[in-house]
Amino acid sequence: MRLLPIVEHAVKGRVWDCRMCGQCVLHSTGMTCPMTCPKTLRNGPCGGVREDGHCEVTPEMECVWTVAERRSRSVINPNAWEREFDHLRPPVDNRLRGTASWSNLFSGRDRQTPLGWDGATYSPDLTVESSLGEVDDIDSLDAGFHERNPLP
Amino acid sequence: MSRLSELVESRERHIVTAEFPSIDGGGLDAVRSKLDPLLPYVDAINATDNPAAHAHASNVSIAIALATLGAEPILQVVCRDRNRIAQQADIMGAALFGVENICALTGDDVTAGDEPEARRVFDLDSPQLIRVARGLAEGRYLSGRPIANPPRLFIGAVENPSAPPLDYRVKRAALKSNEGARFLQLQICYYPDRLEKFITGCVAEGIDVPTALLPTVCLTKSARALTFMHDNVPGIDVPDDIRRRVASAANPAEESYQVTREIAQHALSLRGVAGLHITDFRHDGSLARLVGDLGLRP
Ligand code: SF4
Numbered sequence: 001m002r003l004l005p006i007v008e009h010a011v012k013g014r015v016w017d018c019r020m021c022g023q024c025v026l027h028s029t030g031m032t033c034p035m036t037c038p039k040t041l042r043n044g045p046c047g048g049v050r051e052d053g054h055c056e057v058t059p060e061m062e063c064v065w066t067v068a069e070r071r072s073r074s075v076i077n078p079n080a081w082e083r084e085f086d087h088l089r090p091p092v093d094n095r096l097r098g099t100a101s102w103s104n105l106f107s108g109r110d111r112q113t114p115l116g117w118d119g120a121t122y123s124p125d126l127t128v129e130s131s132l133g134e135v136d137d138i139d140s141l142d143a144g145f146h147e148r149n150p151l152p
Numbered sequence: 153m154s155r156l157s158e159l160v161e162s163r164e165r166h167i168v169t170a171e172f173p174s175i176d177g178g179g180l181d182a183v184r185s186k187l188d189p190l191l192p193y194v195d196a197i198n199a200t201d202n203p204a205a206h207a208h209a210s211n212v213s214i215a216i217a218l219a220t221l222g223a224e225p226i227l228q229v230v231c232r233d234r235n236r237i238a239q240q241a242d243i244m245g246a247a248l249f250g251v252e253n254i255c256a257l258t259g260d261d262v263t264a265g266d267e268p269e270a271r272r273v274f275d276l277d278s279p280q281l282i283r284v285a286r287g288l289a290e291g292r293y294l295s296g297r298p299i300a301n302p303p304r305l306f307i308g309a310v311e312n313p314s315a316p317p318l319d320y321r322v323k324r325a326a327l328k329s330n331e332g333a334r335f336l337q338l339q340i341c342y343y344p345d346r347l348e349k350f351i352t353g354c355v356a357e358g359i360d361v362p363t364a365l366l367p368t369v370c371l372t373k374s375a376r377a378l379t380f381m382h383d384n385v386p387g388i389d390v391p392d393d394i395r396r397r398v399a400s401a402a403n404p405a406e407e408s409y410q411v412t413r414e415i416a417q418h419a420l421s422l423r424g425v426a427g428l429h430i431t432d433f434r435h436d437g438s439l440a441r442l443v444g445d446l447g448l449r450p
Binding site for chain 2: 038039040041042043044045046047048049050051052053056057063065066069070086088090091092094114115116117119120121122
């Protein structure tokens with residue numbers, strides 16, 4: 001598996017200037033890598049795009065998102081991909097940087113988002129503070145706590 | 153409920169927001185002396201977040217100071233300088249002091265400022281930040297950790313009606329509106345036709361109903377100021393004829409004012425515009441004059 005990131009980068013780096021964020025969204029961005037935007041924006045162009053469509057930060061380069069938007073409307077781009085252009089892409093998981101998005105796609109790892117992103121919450125029992133509090137307050141431990149958390 | 157949220161809800165009259173000047177010292181007295189000339193004329197005031205990538209007294213500190221001094225702040229949160237943890241902490245911290253209005257924006261790049269060697273962050277982008285802020289108000293951090301007493305937040309953002317790709321800007325406004333932006337302060341636009349096209353597009357998509365559209369107008373004094381903005385402020389393009397008109401006028405300061413008044417009047421005449429956001433670089437009473445000339449009554 002260690003070879004996969006190298007192979008992936010060799011291919012995608014050449015063709016799409018891939019930055020190996022590990023959670024590829026190329027299909028939804030007109031096959032234009034959003035990580036080549038100097039601000040690494042995942043959801044469309046910033047307000048700084050120049051009159052000629054070039055980048056605020058790197059004036060000699062056309063804005064990545066101007067290119068992406070144009071390409072997403074191209075006749076060779078599948079309609080479903082074009083529609084996905086307007087969907088909100090979640091924040092980058094910085095732990096995946098440098099890993100192979102191909103295997104992350106296969107395992108579904110690239111679609112994992114923080115719980116709160118989709119409105120879910122986790123049980124506050126699991127926070128450091130509440131766990132430490134429990135040590136002082138024996139009554140606060142729910143039934144079966146010790147069975148589930150055996151001492152080492 | 154913030155006054156801004158009530159006005160956006162009721163739309164009983166045009167809304168006026170303004171940019172607060174940067175503060176670099178002088179204690180609360182400095183804040184008060186900049187606030188006094190603004191306060192009677194505006195509904196809410198932006199506590200800016202290191203505008204144009206220059207460090208100043210922080211957004212949170214100014215927002216709290218404004219609230220303390222009886223004004224209604226809008227806490228700007230940019231994505232350039234802080235990661236998602238710090239951004240959430242800032243919103244939560246300001247909310248402790250009653251700051252409800254949040255304006256999420258990407259932010260000019262570090263290269264626009266006087267410390268271009270700084271590391272740029274952009275951990276979240278602005279549409280993502282809107283969603284994260286909405287989560288805080290709904291009682292959870294992005295991680296999913298619950299918040300027992302969620303802050304009351306009224307969330308807005310910024311959009312540039314006059315930057316390429318022009319046709320895509322309405323979709324981007326829709327994305328922000330769908331994620332929970334209830335007001336959009338629009339980047340200053342010296343092309344009335346572009347603003348009109350953008351607003352018409354927003355009305356066609358129904359964006360103007362849940363989300364108050366507030367075009368920005370900018371009070372300047374000279375052709376030099378306009379040229380400076382044109383050359384140095386990302387995303388602002390001032391057409392030649394406007395710069396020439398001001399430069400060749402007998403009284404450039406008055407001509408600059410008239411340019412701004414015309415742009416403002418045109419913006420307010422468009423169906424779908426809920427009010428104005430004003431940036432004042434003159435500090436000579438022109439803001440009061442403009443509000444009076446336009447018949448706005450905060
Ligand atoms: S102009 Fe385009 S490429 Fe440049 S920073 Fe903004 S969105 Fe990214």
